[in-house]
Amino acid sequence: xxxxxxRKPDSAPRILVVxxxxxxxxxxxxxxxxxxxxxxxxSEIGWVVEPHWxxxxxxxxxxxxxxxxxxxxDQVHFAETRxxxxxPASITTLQSILQLRRELRARRYxxxxxxxxxxxxxxxAKLSGAKQIVGPAEPxxxxxxxxxxxxxxxxxxxxxxQGCEIASxxxxxxxxAQVALPIDPDAERWAxxxxxxxxxxxxxxxxxxxxxxxxxxxxxxxxxxxxRLGRNGYSVLVNAVHEQDPxxxxxxxxxxxxxxxxxxxxxxxxxLTRRMRxxxxxxxxxxxxAAALQVPVVGIYGPTDPTRNGPYGTRSRVLRDAISVRDHxxxxxxxxxxxxxxxxxxxxxxxxxxxxxx
Numbered sequence: 321x322x323x324x325x326x327r328k329p330d331s332a333p334r335i336l337v338v339x340x341x342x343x344x345x346x347x348x349x350x351x352x353x354x355x356x357x358x359x360x361x362x363s364e365i366g367w368v369v370e371p372h373w374x375x376x377x378x379x380x381x382x383x384x385x386x387x388x389x390x391x392x393x394d395q396v397h398f399a400e401t402r403x404x405x406x407x408p409a410s411i412t413t414l415q416s417i418l419q420l421r422r423e424l425r426a427r428r429y430x431x432x433x434x435x436x437x438x439x440x441x442x443x444x445a446k447l448s449g450a451k452q453i454v455g456p457a458e459p460x461x462x463x464x465x466x467x468x469x470x471x472x473x474x475x476x477x478x479x480x481x482q483g484c485e486i487a488s489x490x491x492x493x494x495x496x497a498q499v500a501l502p503i504d505p506d507a508e509r510w511a512x513x514x515x516x517x518x519x520x521x522x523x524x525x526x527x528x529x530x531x532x533x534x535x536x537x538x539x540x541x542x543x544x545x546x547x548r549l550g551r552n553g554y555s556v557l558v559n560a561v562h563e564q565d566p567x568x569x570x571x572x573x574x575x576x577x578x579x580x581x582x583x584x585x586x587x588x589x590x591x592l593t594r595r596m597r598x599x600x601x602x603x604x605x606x607x608x609x610a611a612a613l614q615v616p617v618v619g620i621y622g623p624t625d626p627t628r629n630g631p632y633g634t635r636s637r638v639l640r641d642a643i644s645v646r647d648h649x650x651x652x653x654x655x656x657x658x659x660x661x662x663x664x665x666x667x668x669x670x671x672x673x674x675x676x677x678x
Contacts, residue, residue: 332362333490336429336448338441340399341370342531343586343605344629347612349435350376351496351633352483354392359492366395366427368420368444370402375586379504391500397423399444417447424448431490434464435483442467454489456482477627498633499612504587511591514582519555524670525593525610526579527559527601528567534651535602537620537658537666539567543574544663545600549670550578554597557582559589559606598674600666602658603629611636616673618666622658623647635676637669 335356339349346369357365367377377396383389390396399420404413424447431452432445437459445453446467455468465471470489474482484494515523526546530536546556560568560581568581584592590609593599599610599617603624610617611631619631621640630638644657 332360332364333431334364334427334429335360335366335490336397336424336427336432336445336450337365337367337393337435338432338445339435340368340401340441340444341373343373343376344603344608345436346373346376347499347605347608348479348629348632349483350392350499350612351480352435352487352494354497354499355484355494356487356490357392358497359494360490364394364427365392366397366424366429367393368397368399368424368441371398371400372402373586374398375502375504375590377502379502379507379587383502388500388503390502395427401440404440420444421447433487433489434459434468435486437461437464439464454486456486478630478632479628480632496633498614501590501609501612502587504591507585507587507591510588511595514557514592515595516555520595521597522553523555523557523596524549524598524600524674525557525559525596525606526571527599527604527606528571529559529561529565530602530604532650533653534623534647534649534655535604535621535658536567536654537602537622537661538654539570540574541663541666542600543571543576543579545666545670546571546575546579548663548667550575552671552674554674556580557592557596559584559601598670600670607631610634618669618673620658620661620666622655622661623649623651635673637673639665639669 379389385394429448429450432448432450434441434445434455439461442464454470457471457473472486474485476482488494526542528539528542556579558568558571558579558581560583572579601607602620611634614634616635617631619638622644625646626638639661641657641660
C-alpha cells in the first residue's frame with residue numbers, strides 16, 4: 321500500500337509509531353518520523369511511548385501539536401511497559417492494556433510502524449487496529465514479524481538510516497531529517513541557572529552512566545578528564561542520575577572539584593544539553609540527545625558498534641579500540657577494549673572538537 325503525497329488533508333494517512341523506549345532508541349527513530357512528517361504534512365501522527373520518555377515528544381499532556389512544546393507528533397499514547405513487566409498477570413495491567421487499545425482504536429490509525437522490533441511493540445501495533453503494520457524483516461525478536469503485513473529488509477548500517485528504510489514503506493524515499501525536540505520554558509529557565517555566567521559557551525557535560533557495565537568507561541577516568549578540561553579553562557558538568565548517584569560522586573571526587581554534578585529530569589536535560597559546547601559519553605541516551613541537538617560529542621565505545629549506534633548528525637569523534645567486538649550481553653564490568661581507551665586519547669579528541677568549535 322502506498323499513498324499519494326498530493327492527497328487532500330482530510331484523506332492523508334493516519335500513522336502510528338511504536339517505539340516505547342529507551343532514550344537513545346526513541347531519538348534514533350525521530351529522524352525517520354521527522355522525514356515522514358515532512359513527506360505527509362497533513363497526516364495525523366501518533367507515537368506510543370513509555371510515560372517516562374514522553375518529554376522527548378511533548379512538554380505536557382496539554383501541549384499543542386505542531387508547536388514548540390510538541391513539534392513532531394499530533395498524539396502521544398502511553399504504554400506503561402515497565403509496570404506491565406513487573407505485574408504481567410494483574411488486573412491493573414490488563415486494564416492498562418485495554419485502555420491503550422481503546423485509545424488507539426479511537427484514533428483510527430491506518431498504518432502502524434513498529435520501529436522497536438519486539439514482540440511487545442508488534443502486539444501494540446496490532447492492538448491499534450491499523451490495517452497496515454510495517455516492521456523490519458529481521459526484528460530484534462523474531463516472533464514480532466508475525467504481526468507485520470509489510471516487512472522491510474534493512475540494508476543500511478546505522479539504526480537511524482534503518483528507521484528511514486522502514487518508514488519508506490509508505491511509498492516515499494526518506495532520508496534522516498533534523499529533529500526538533502520540545503522546548504519547555506520552565507526547563508529552559510532552570511538550565512540557565514546551572515551555567516556559570518563566566519563559562520557560557522565553554523561548558524562541557526560528561527555522562528558517565530551507561531545501560532550496562534560493559535559499556536561504562538571508568539568514572540575515575542571521567543574525573544581525570546574533568547580535571548584536565550578545567551585546567552584548559554572549561555566548566556564541566558556531570559550528568560547525575562539522582563542525588564546519590566555513586567558514579568557522579570566518583571567523577572567529582574576524582575576531578576578534585578573541577579566537575580559539578582547536575583541532576584536533571586528529561587526536559588531539563590534537553591534544555592541543559594542545548595547549552596553545552598561538548599558532551600562526552602559512552603553509547604548512552606545523553607550522547608544521542610546531544611547528537612540530535614547537533615551538539616558536538618566524543619563517544620567512548622566498547623561492545624556496541626558505532627557504525628550502527630554511533631553519534632549521527634553532529635560533529636563527533638568516536639573512540640573504540642581495535643580489540644572491541646560487538647557484544648550486547650549485559651556484563652557488569654567494562655569490556656576489555658573499552659579499558660584500553662586512555663584519558664589522553666579522550667582529552668585529545670575533546671580538545672580537538674572544542675578548539676574547532678569556537
